[in-house]
Amino acid sequence: MSTHHRPSGAFVGASWTALLLGAGAFLAGLWNAQMALNEKGYYLTLLLYGLFAAVSLQKSVRDKVEGIRVSNMYFGLCWISTASAILLLGVGLWNANLALSEKGFYGMAFSLSLFAAVAVQKNVRDSSAIQAEVA
Numbered sequence: 337m338s339t340h341h342r343p344s345g346a347f348v349g350a351s352w353t354a355l356l357l358g359a360g361a362f363l364a365g366l367w368n369a370q371m372a373l374n375e376k377g378y379y380l381t382l383l384l385y386g387l388f389a390a391v392s393l394q395k396s397v398r399d400k401v402e403g404i405r406v407s408n409m410y411f412g413l414c415w416i417s418t419a420s421a422i423l424l425l426g427v428g429l430w431n432a433n434l435a436l437s438e439k440g441f442y443g444m445a446f447s448l449s450l451f452a453a454v455a456v457q458k459n460v461r462d463s464s465a466i467q468a469e470v471a
Contacts, residue, residue, distance in 0.1 A: 341462065341466075342462065342463065343458070343459045343462050343463065347455075347459065348459045351452055351455035351456045351458075352452075352456060354448055354452035354455070355449060355453055357448065357452075358445050358447075358448030358449035358450075358451075359387070359445075359452075361441075361448075362379075362383055362445035362446060362449060363380075363383075365438070365441060365442060365445065366379055366380060378428060379425075379428065379442065382421055382424055382425050382446070383446060383449065385417070385420075385421050386421035386425070386449070387449060387453045388417075389414065389417035389418040389420075390418055390450040390453050390454050391453050391454065391457045392414045392417065392418075393414040393415060393417070393454075394454040394457055394458065395457065395461070396410065396411050396414045398458070418450075421450075422446075422450075425442070425443065425446055429442055429443060
């Protein structure tokens, strides 16, 4: 009996759309922002780090639920990395010389991107597990 369920096409599409919209909006905002290049680099690095950390955390949590061994050190690093990316974005935006609406825009685009990356990773993993069961 299969323990995995194929994600619906609508959910897969919505997940990818949310990821592309969130990351795309964040990147478009950076591209058009009137800030120094090092500031843009800071926010770009946080987006990339945050996406990686969120996907790693989701994978680790799911591995543990499925009985796959995950070291406590790696699991802790995933939590610390995800929290650090969110905290560093918050600190950066708090201290940025941006309008409040711009700060909200970056925060929401970042949050949408992280959530969507977790959903996309879940869909990829579910689809891969189903293909492995069929093979």
